[in-house]
Amino acid sequence: MVKIEDLKRINMLKAVPDHLLEIIAQEAHLSIFGTNTQLFSVGQRVDIYYMLIMGQVALKVELRPDIDVILDNFQSGASFGSSALLEGSKASYTAVCQEPCEVITLYGPRMIEVCETNQELGYHLMKGVAGQYKRTIDARAQMIIKTLDSHPELKQSIDDIETLTPAY
């Protein structure tokens, strides 16, 4: 159980009405993680959804055995581990605490159950997750376009370049 006031500090929950935050608050737990704690790693089944109250978490992937790329550095208000809210989904990056972190956690399989019975909550949570994905998709597309702008020859090496557009 966490306080609703703490949930209101999480960006993706800002549009969620209070009566739904109360339900989330009952399911949520507050945890503290130390520096360098690995919360989950790429390819792993993720069961926990994380909402960062304090601290910093790096999301990274391996470029080469000797180089890791930090895709995002999340700070207070951010949330990650959305795969936990989707059945059969795996992590596409590794999440590591860069400093001591205070985190609200939700157990994904339990939240999926709760959303199935309270679809208003399910709708708002999914809309929040979709918004997070949208921001990430936009940021990645801009980075790729910027790279292609300075090195157009790389376009030949990216065979699925058409997926830069949000066409489905």
Add this chain to the structure above:
Amino acid sequence: MIEIEVLKKIHFLKNLPDDTLEKIGIVAQLETIGEEAILVRQDKKMNLVYMLVSGKIFLNCRSASGKPLTLDELSPGQSFGIFAFLGESLSNFTAICPEKSTVITLSADKMIQLCEKDFKLGYTFMQQVVQMFKSRKDKHTRQFIHSLAIHPDMV
């Protein structure tokens, strides 16, 4: 009113249950678009989601330095503008019909109203949106990592 069978030809909609499609069919519109028509301009707000039934659509963009880049050529069944369902959304491309085409348009505002009046539909619909976005986000991450791996400064 658009028939369910027509909506099922759209990749984005085909996995949704029939009762959801029936409700979407009521708020969606079928439109014929003339050759060379511009559906959406880069950096303009998107209010409609477009689903191509027949014909062709090109998605082009200009990079920060002004270079034109053709990103995609849509074929029947494909959609774009789904980000509009999330509110404030600027297009990062220009969409042009190179030939006479038929599209289904869905007002994002009307769809959100529908979702918020019927949360069962809203939850099912938004799950579908999230699954598509996740798959696209994972693909973008792989593309980005690949573009870094082959970048001249990294090799």
